[in-house]
Amino acid sequence: MNIKRLVRKAQKGNDSAYLVLFQEFEADIYRMAYVYVKNKDDALDIVQEVAYQSFKKISTLKKPEYFKTWLMKITINCSLNLINKNKKVIPLNPKFELHTPVYEDEDIALSLSILSLMEILKDDEKNVILLKYYDDLTFKEISEVLEIPLGTVKSILYRALEKLRENSKEVGNYG
C-alpha cells in the first residue's frame, strides 16, 4: 500500500481512497482505544470518531509519512475525551450494573496481563506504553505526539514499566 499516494488522494477529497487507507489502521485504533475505555462499544465509537475527525482534517496533514502518528494522536485525544466525558455522567442506578458482565465473551481471552495494563496504568502511562510498544514510535516521536518533553516521556515510561513488573511479580506470587 502506498500510504503517501492515498493521503494525497484523500486530501483532494477522495473518500474511497481514504477508506482504504483508514481500514489499514482501524484495528490498531480500536485496540488502542480499548485499552483506555475498556469496553467494545466505546472503542467502536472512537473508531468512528477518529475516522470522522481525521478525514475532515486530512488536508491539514503536511507530511503524509506521519499519517500513522497523526492518526494515533487523534485516537489518544478521542479516548481521553470520552473518558473525561463519562466521568461526568453519574449512573442513575448503579445496582443494575452488577448484573452485567464487565467484559463480554469475546474478551475472555484477555490475559491478566492486558487487564493489568488497562487497570493499573494511568492514562498518561498508557499513552507512552502504547505509542512505544504497540505503535513502535521513538521517544522523540512520542514527545511530539503527546506534546511533552523528551525527559518526561522517558520517566513516564520507566514508571509504567516498573508498575507492570511489580504487578507481574505479585501475580506470580499468588500463582
Next chain:
Amino acid sequence: MDNQIKEEIKKIVLPDEINERSKLGIQAAKNELAGSVKRFVKRKIAIAVLASCIIVPTGTFAYQSLLADDLYGSFDNVKKHVTNFTMENYLLFDAKLNKAKGNLGEEEYEKFKELLNIIISAKLDYGDKNGNINFSLVPKRETEEIEGVMYDIQPIFDKLNSLPSSRDLLTDEEYEQYIQALITYETTMALVGTSSTPEIDMIPTEVKDEYVKASEFLNYVNELQINN
C-alpha cells in the same frame, strides 16, 4: 517486555462492526465537507451580486436578482459578508431575478456568468465593505483584466435594464471613456466608503475634479440611453 506488551494488546478481539463504523465516520465527514464547499461558493456569488450592482452608477439595474435565495442562501448570509446591505436591496435584487432570466438567451447568460466570475474574485480580493474597489490600489495587470470584463459585461447590463446597448450608441472612444468613468466612480465610492452616490463635499479634493467629470459623462450616457 516490549514484544510481550504488543502480543497482549493484539489479544483484544476485533468486532465485526469495526469496518462499518470506519465507513460511517468517513461518510459523515464527507457530507460536512461537501456542505462547506457549497457555502463557500455561495459566499462568493453573494459578493459578486453586490459588486455588480455598484458598477451600474444609475442604480437602475441589479441583475444580481438572478442570484436569489437558491444561489446565495439567505439575506443573513449576504449580510454576513457585506455589512452595508439592507433588506430593501435584497428584495429589490430578488424581484429582478425572473426578469434577468427571461431577458437573456442561454448563450448570453452563460457568457454573463463567466464574466461575473472574474468580477467575483476581484471583489473578494480588493472590495471594501460595500463591495467597491479602489482601483488605484489594484495591481495594473488585474485592473486591465477587470476593465476588459466591464467592457464586455456592460452591454449585458444595458439589456437587462431594457436600455439600448451603450456600446452600440457610443463611438469606440466614447465607450472607452464610459468604462473609465465607471472605474473612477467606483474608486471614489471606495475612497469615501459609501454605498450610494457620494455627496460632493465628502469627496477628497485631489480626486474631486476627476469624479465630477466621470459623473457628468455617466449621466450623459444614461440620458442618451433613455432617449433612444
